[in-house]
Amino acid sequence: MQDLRANLQQQAMLMFGPWITVVMLALESSEVIGLRVAKLAQGGSDAQNEAHLLVNEKIVAVFDAGMRLVCGATTSHVIDGFREQVAANALRLSTERQPALGQE
Numbered sequence: 496m497q498d499l500r501a502n503l504q505q506q507a508m509l510m511f512g513p514w515i516t517v518v519m520l521a522l523e524s525s526e527v528i529g530l531r532v533a534k535l536a537q538g539g540s541d542a543q544n545e546a547h548l549l550v551n552e553k554i555v556a557v558f559d560a561g562m563r564l565v566c567g568a569t570t571s572h573v574i575d576g577f578r579e580q581v582a583a584n585a586l587r588l589s590t591e592r593q594p595a596l597g598q599e
Contacts, residue, residue, distance in 0.1 A: 516574045523581045530588035556580065 531549060535542045560573050 513571050513574070516571055516578070520574055520578050520581065523578060523585065527581055527584045527588060530585070534588065552580065552584075
């Protein structure tokens, strides 16, 4: 009975595993999008630097994903790389000092 249960769990992970990873990426990236929009809305040199960083990260991500896939990585592995970058951005953006409203 335990073998059957383990087999069913393994089949479920094979079927839903990549989708769960994609859903988690979408949820995690929504936080970064909100933090970046807030930073860009403030304007100034910090917003300009963030915009340049955003574009640079996207270009690097495209080449990185392409190279990983060419070298035989799975899509789950590529998505995990994106999730790591999203987590790093969330940490960076959430720990930066944000000026309080009205104190700009």
